[in-house]
Each structure stands twice: as structure tokens, then as C-alpha cells.
Amino acid sequence: MLKDVLQRLRLRAKDPLQIHGYQSYGTDEHLYLLGRALEDEGVDLEKTGIASVFNNAWHQFRSDELPHAKLKIRLPDDQVVYTQTDAEGYFKVDQKAEGLRALTNDQGWLQVELAYDDENQKRFIKNNNRFSGQMLIPSEKAEYGVISDIDDTILKTGVTSLLKWRVILNTLFTGVQKRSPFKGASHFYTKLHQGKSGDAANPMFYVSNSPWNLYKYLEAFIKQNDFPKGAILLRDFRTPFDRTPKPEKPHKQHEIRNILKTYPDMQFVLIGDSGEHDADIYIEIAEEYPDRIKAIYLRSVNHEKRVFRVRGLLEKFELTPALLVKDSQTAEEHAREIGLIQ
Template sequence: MLKDVLQKLKLHPQDPLQIHGYQTYGTNEHLYLLGRALEDEGVNLDKTGLANAFKNAYKQFRSDELPFAKLKIKLPDDRVFYVETNAEGYFKFDKAVKDLQDLTNEQGWLQLELAYDDENQKRLIKNNNRFPGQMLIPSRKAEFGVISDIDDTILKTGVTSLLKWRVIFNTLFTGVGKRTPFKGAASFYKQLHLGKSGNASNPMFYVSNSPWNLYHYLQAFIKHNNFPKGAILLRDFRTPFDRTPKPEKPHKQREIRNILNTYPDLQFVLIGDSGEHDADIYIEIAEEFPERIKAIYLRSVNHEKRVFRVRGLLERFELTPALLVKDSQTAAEHARELGLIQ
């Protein structure tokens, strides 16, 4: 872009710095944070129109990260920790820290403050160098947890379309306010969040194969459409030049296993769709963690061969209640029969 050239020639001011703190999850004695340090490209998801949607998408994918930046993490009780970003500007803080749950709100969210800690940093930093971070610790009232896919589960994406052209089009040219959730999905998720008691604050986890570049887009979609707030777990795309060892298991499967291992005393409901590999992953998870999965719900997508294959998988699977549904109302009725919701 012309702006980049002008910045290198010092003919245009550099973009101010910011820190993106992602909604993660942890425990009373385990602080787990993810985020990214990068320049503020001026992404504004509130702006409408095709041109603004494309501009926002472009800015999210051409982000200028801050590699090896020193950051500071401050807890509400003034305890401070330090972390450094990697070559792509991402940071991960994953350490044992005691007495965290008493710092959370009623929904189980621990509010943190992130800041740059480099005394030699001469760049302009937004927000007076104070950025929010959040980590979910399941409430003591929680009856179970909910792990959900995003694409074609709560958000219509067209992931099964030819060459996934609908996914590309929607990502580039459709603003958050114009994206369509599945009818009744938000209401069903609210019921699951509240549980059988009606005030359970059951923890929500949204797991997707979308890249971290779309984090704020998906976060805004979840909030805009009144889905319960939850941890959002995306992935970093591997490039052809990536020489790091390839993970043995797919991203979604690894994240779900991590969640179940983090909360060994909590059972879960798994929600996905029949479009890609959710059925295979969820069945394998249920077999690996017997007695831990209360129910599996798979939304039936408009793809006859995939629906036929998933239906066959579920007919042979008897370990956990598992249902292929066309709408959220059917899933809610089944969940009510199981005693999961009011």
C-alpha cells in the first residue's frame, strides 16, 4: 500500500500500537492468556456497506504485528506478570497462578489489563497503554459446559459450497451486522448457558478453524446476535514455509481435549454441524472421555451426501445421546428431555 511506502520514507506517521487480548479460559490456579501485539490499522466493524466490509477484511488480514515485544499483565489485585510476543506478534501466558476465582465476576470472567513494558518503545500507543484481557473460569454454579463450532453451526458461512466461494465472499464483502445466525440458535444457547436451574452460568467455548485475524469479527458477531459470551478459540494458519512440527491432531480436536482436561469434573455438550468433520471429532472425543459428554448436537447442512454419512455414523454410535437436527427448536426439545435446560 502507498501508506506503507510513505511510512518507510518517514513521510507518513506510523500507526499507533495496540494489544488484542483474546477471551480465553483457565482455572483458579492456572492463568492462561492469548493475544497479539500489533499496529492499529483502523478496523471499524460498525461501518456498513460492501466497501467498508472489504476494507475491514483487508486490514484484518494485512496486520502489522510487533515481534518480540515485551508485555505486562496486571491482575485486579495488582499482581503483575510479564510475557514476550513471538515472531508473529502473538503471545501466550500459560503458568500456575493461585487464587484467581475470587477475582472473577458472577459469570466467571477475570478482567485483566495488558500493556507494553518496553522502556525503549518510542511509538505512539493507544488507550494510554492500557488494554483489556479476559479469562473465563467456570462459575461454581456451573452444571455443565458447552463447546460449539461457529461456521455453519451458529453462523451461516456456506462452508460446503463449491470451492467454499460463499465463505470467501461473506468474509470479504459482508459486514458483521449483515451476517445471518441460524434461526433460534441464540435462544437455544442462552438456555444452555442458564442450564436446568435457570441461573447456572454454564461456561461457553466457541471453537473454529477460522484464523485469529477474524477474532474481532467473530467476537462482534456473537455479541451482536446475543449469543452467550464465551472463550473464542481460533487458529494460526500454517504457511508453506512453516518448518515447525505439524500437530498430530486437528486444531478443533486439540482444543476440545484441552478444555476437557482443564475441567476434569465438568461434563459437556458438544454442538457442531454435518458439513465437515465435527461428527468424527465429537464421536472420538466421547469415546476418549466416557461419561464426560452429556449430548452431541449436529446441525444438518444442505449437503445430501454429508448428511447421509453423518446419519450413518450416529446410528452406530450409542455411547452418548447424539442428534442430527435441522433446527434449534428440535435440539432444545431434546435437551429439555435430557434435563439440560428448563
């Protein structure tokens, strides 16, 4: 915080620039890249201690974005795409392309290089102006896709606590190294990623209502706890003073529909929890796409009224297998019974 004051008084140099490339998804003929241009606030997720963790959280939310910055994106075949950030520093490339699958690695990830493309930019840019971005193209061997929530589904968060105080405390004062996954969750997800054949490389999509400010934090958690790598789809952090139009559809519904539309020939497994509205959202999606959802798994959270409500919803739902489970082992056993995993 002292650093911010010194910079405003011009007693300290401005922070260098960086580009966050988010893990997105696309197809052989559809390039879809997301990210954000912003100043490097010195966030270091490997640091421990309450002061360091709080400092990281503060600077993740108090980000200095680069509005209307010109960017250049280079694909592995040296094809170049140009784009520009919006008023909040976000960029999105959403366009037709050809032959993208041939440029991916064995897990279906297209690696791209991001750079600032402004000759008038005089400030120091990190990494020699070379930053990474990634886009997932599902393997042709894929048997189905997996769409999962994050909070209280794979990451112990506390979204059902009064005024979400546990979420706030965990975010501000708990480092990513000390955040706990649910027992057996990463093993279950790995099995789903491998599929019935054992090497299907089924695509993973992590969809959360968490803001993009926590992208690096959640990316580190997923990697650190051995969950399969996948597209991470968060939302813009809105404030009471935000003047941008509010989305017509809630974030999760919008993102899940986009995934299903992007891969019209693929079926999906949906995973969430009973803490908020995952049951309502997933049932709505399954009714809208009755032949596309292979199974729904909802982790039972420690909240009697919400569990009771979700159990009532599932008792009336018969379109596809839908289970309220207390642990990952129960879900894994069911997935094996219906032929999703080995």
C-alpha cells in the first residue's frame, strides 16, 4: 500500500507491464483467446505468512489494468493476430481460423505468444515483451467433456457461511499452498479425464463465479493439487459503481451453454455442489439439452436446508443420472457403474 502512495507522488517508478493469458477453449476452426493486460503488482503466490498473503490478495483485487492497449498474438506457425484491450484491460479474440489442431501438443493445448504492440510504450515491459496464452482443443479421442464448479466442489471455500465470511477470510488470509481440496476429488477428476479407455484426454472446464482477479490463485490451486489441466472460466468483478451493462444471463449458464454450442457432438458430465444454485442450473441445462448430459454429480455441503432442497429437486428429475454425494468415492463408484471411467 505504501508503494501505491509513493507511485502517486512520483517517488517510485511505475510497475512494469505484463499480460495474463487465460486458459480458454476452441476448435480446429475457431480461435478463442482470453486474457488481461495489467501492471505487475508483485504478486507472489509462493510467499507465505499472513502479511504476504493479504498483500497478494489486496493487489489481485486492486489491479491497474491497461485500457485500450494494442496487443499482438503469435501462433506456433508464426501466424499473427492483432487485438486491443477494452476499458478494463481485458481482451478477447473470437474468430474463424484453419488448421489449429495441427498446432497443439499431445493434450490438445495450443500455445500462443502474447505481446504489447505499441511503439509509443516507453515503460519497461516484463519478460522481453513475451507472455504466454493457451487454448484447449479437445482430443479426437475424447469420450465426453467435464464441466465443474470450483468453490466447495473441488476447493473448500465456505460459500454457505453467514455473509460468506469464510470465503472472505480464506481469500484474504490463506495462501494457495494451505488451501485444501476435497478428499479424493483430484483422483476422481483424473479418472474422468482419462475416461473409459484410460487415455481419452477428456476436456476439462472449470466454471466459477469467482472474479478474474483470482485467476492465477485458482490456476495455481488446480495445478498444485493435481487436478487435470483445463479451461478456467471466471467472471468480471463488478462493483456497485460499475457502469458496464449487466449480463443478460447468469455467468455459469452463459458459459456452459457456450461450451455445449462449441462442441455440438460432445456429451458432458456436470459437477457442482448443493451450496448455492448448481442444482438448478444443471437441471435447466439438462432439460434444454436432454441428450447431451451423461451425469450430474453434486457434492453435499454442510447445510441441512440446502441439502434438503436439492434432494427434493433431484427426486423429481429423471432425464439423466443425477446424484447428491457426500464424497468423491461415491461419485467415482457410480461413474464406473455407468461406464464413464475404468
